[in-house]
Amino acid sequence: MDCIFCQIIERNAPAEILYETDTVISFLDILPVNFGHTLVVPKGHFRDLTEVPQEIIGDLFSIVKRLSPVIIGAVQAEGFNIIGNNGSAAGQTVFHCHIHIIPRYHEDKTRFRRPQFLQYNNGSFSEYGRNLRASIQKEASTWKEK
Numbered sequence: 001m002d003c004i005f006c007q008i009i010e011r012n013a014p015a016e017i018l019y020e021t022d023t024v025i026s027f028l029d030i031l032p033v034n035f036g037h038t039l040v041v042p043k044g045h046f047r048d049l050t051e052v053p054q055e056i057i058g059d060l061f062s063i064v065k066r067l068s069p070v071i072i073g074a075v076q077a078e079g080f081n082i083i084g085n086n087g088s089a090a091g092q093t094v095f096h097c098h099i100h101i102i103p104r105y106h107e108d109k110t111r112f113r114r115p116q117f118l119q120y121n122n123g124s125f126s127e128y129g130r131n132l133r134a135s136i137q138k139e140a141s142t143w144k145e146k
């Protein structure tokens with residue numbers, strides 16, 4: 001398959017692998033926002049987060065949670081961003097699901113801030129809430145976790 005992350009997982013492409021389990025692998029991002037920028041990746045080829053089976057999600061975020069403080073401590077960062085880009089509109093460029101752990105410093109030049117804040121007008125705040133609750137409730141009836 002023509003997927004660079006699958007090639008890394010299969011050891012057919014070079015990578016600076018940091019840690020792996022049966023289901024998840026993590027390696028350094030080759031073009032880091034800051035040094036130590038790490039990707040946490042399910043070993044199965046899933047296009048984005050929505051495709052990752054529910055039973056793998058716990059493994060994925062458990063490793064994100066475990067690695068983050070270790071990496072941040074090791075590179076003496078002052079904070080970190082956890083980012084997942086899903087779909088090209090969201091900036092995804094490698095279509096094999098991954099979570100970024102990005103070390104941050106008060107004085108780094110990176111800004112993930114929003115350029116603007118929208119306002120909900122004319123009752124649309126409660127309308128969005130009502131509609132989204134209805135969508136979620138409909139879907140949640142099929143979920144196993146309660």
Ligand code: AMP
Pocket residue numbers: 004013015027028029030031032084085091092093094095
């Ligand atoms: P995204 O924009 O969320 O899809 O991020 C993809 C990330 O993968 C980018 O930050 C790239 O720098 C990184 N990347 C692409 N190819 C490689 C590679 N061969 N090894 C490590 N990181 C990579």
Ligand code: ZN
Pocket residue numbers: 003004005006007044045046095096
């Ligand atoms: Zn893949």
